[in-house]
Ligand SMILES: Cc1cc2nc3c(=O)[nH]c(=O)nc-3n(C[C@H](O)[C@H](O)[C@H](O)COP(=O)(O)OP(=O)(O)OC[C@H]3O[C@@H](n4cnc5c(N)ncnc54)[C@H](O)[C@@H]3O)c2cc1C
């Protein structure tokens with residue numbers, strides 16, 4: 390087996406795959422080491438299985454609200470066996486396409502657990518490999534809250550592997566994962582309570598957009614408990630109890646912890662003290678993704694960027710170009726569009742100002758007139774009339790439209806010139822642009 394490479398990348402998720410493909414494409418000899426499934430979190434335990442579930446939830450949700458339009462009759466049932474089989478096939482086809490891509494690109498794929506044993510040296514199953522550049526792309530894992538009985542709670546990895554649906558769940562955490570799991574499972578017919586320690590959900594989004602998303606979740610029948618840190622999870626017969634305080638105990642089939650993620654840094658072994666971390670516990674990097682240990686770079690969720698797949702993929706490719714091609718700056722995080730896949734989705738790009746310059750209405754889409762639960766749409770602009778710096782959107786299809794807003798923001802538009810373009814009638818965006 391070869392032991393000398395131009396670069397060794399540890400982790401075959403979005404960041405590592407993208408680095409390896411690009412670096413090999415630039416003619417370099419690259420090893421990629423992956424201890425589990427190719428594709429990492431996004432493909433196996435994140436975006437892809439989540440989005441497939443969300444697609445089903447979205448269809449059920451749109452249909453179920455339309456009672457005033459005369460769509461009546463028994464609620465459609467989800468066959469989880471079929472759904473899981475279709476999802477399993479899709480994930481395997483993605484993993485297979487990655488295997489083929491790596492092979493075609495000439496990347497040496499090693500399926501093993503890697504440890505960093507010295508600068509420029511990685512060890513797998515007792516064998517030492519060397520490269521002047523080592524890339525950490527080891528991603529992260531879910532963390533559970535520090536409370537009695539936390540081990541009884543499922544994390545997102547487990548939820549995305551459920552083959553049957555519980556009747557009721559309590560979710561701890563109102564971030565992306567907690568809200569997405571809540572909206573999806575409520576649409577699938579599960580009774581959902583979401584408990585979070587902040588005073589509103591989706592605190593990574595601007596307040597006005599998040600509050601519209603929160604109201605839509607409540608209209609969907611999700612019970613929200615804010616500003617609450619649960620005290621314990623207890624077994625109670627076949628089910629569980631989530632203890633909120635001395636007086637309040639929720640009885641549910643399952644408790645889900647969606648309380649954040651931490652980077653996978655076991656790979657650093659004895660070198661861990663030589664690799665500086667940020668206050669958030671992720672690896673500190675400079676503009677060339679280099680860590681405090683010369684020759685060691687970090688990309689994706691283990692590094693101090695935004696834990697989103699497009700950022701991981703783009704940074705992996707950028708690092709390969711920086712090391713082996715022509716220099717390219719990392720994408721600016723203010724141009725990264727993001728979406729919480731609730732129903733309808735909450736999407737945003739840019740740097741929202743505390744007070745939006747345009748959000749005078751929470752828009753009432755025409756479809757709401759036909760729905761029993763009347764979801765609201767929302768469009769907000771941040772910055773100033775002279776320079777718009779953010780766009781927030783809550784609407785069906787928001788996750789598609791927000792990419793165009795990201796492109797528009799690159800050109801620093803003023804509000805006046807935005808109004809000289811016209812939207813489609815009748816549509817939410819037309820109301821917002823008017
Ligand atoms: C439930 C959920 C839903 C999400 N939804 C979205 C979404 O809709 N949109 C979005 O943009 N982002 C989403 N994300 C975030 C996205 O999945 C991550 O940002 C992205 O997957 C990070 O990619 P990565 O390559 O940095 O890490 P990962 O994909 O986690 O890959 C790291 C890989 O490194 C391997 N590894 C770790 N240590 C070692 C070792 N010592 N030796 C060998 N291999 C090792 C791991 O096995 C893993 O495969 C979601 C995340 C979750 C959990």
Ligand SMILES: NC(=O)c1ccc[n+]([C@@H]2O[C@H](COP(=O)([O-])OP(=O)(O)OC[C@H]3O[C@@H](n4cnc5c(N)ncnc54)[C@H](O)[C@@H]3O)[C@@H](O)[C@H]2O)c1
Pocket residue numbers: 534535561562563564565566567569584585586587591592617618619647648649650695696697727728729730
């Ligand atoms: N659609 C997407 O793009 C998407 C989807 C899922 C995840 N992600 C990425 O994954 C990252 C992690 O997501 P996440 O939702 O796990 O983490 P998060 O950090 O975004 O949210 C965790 C939430 O749990 C709350 N919390 C923590 N401990 C608690 C406790 N003991 N009691 C009550 N509430 C508690 C926090 O206040 C926070 O609201 C996100 O930042 C995001 O970048 C993205």
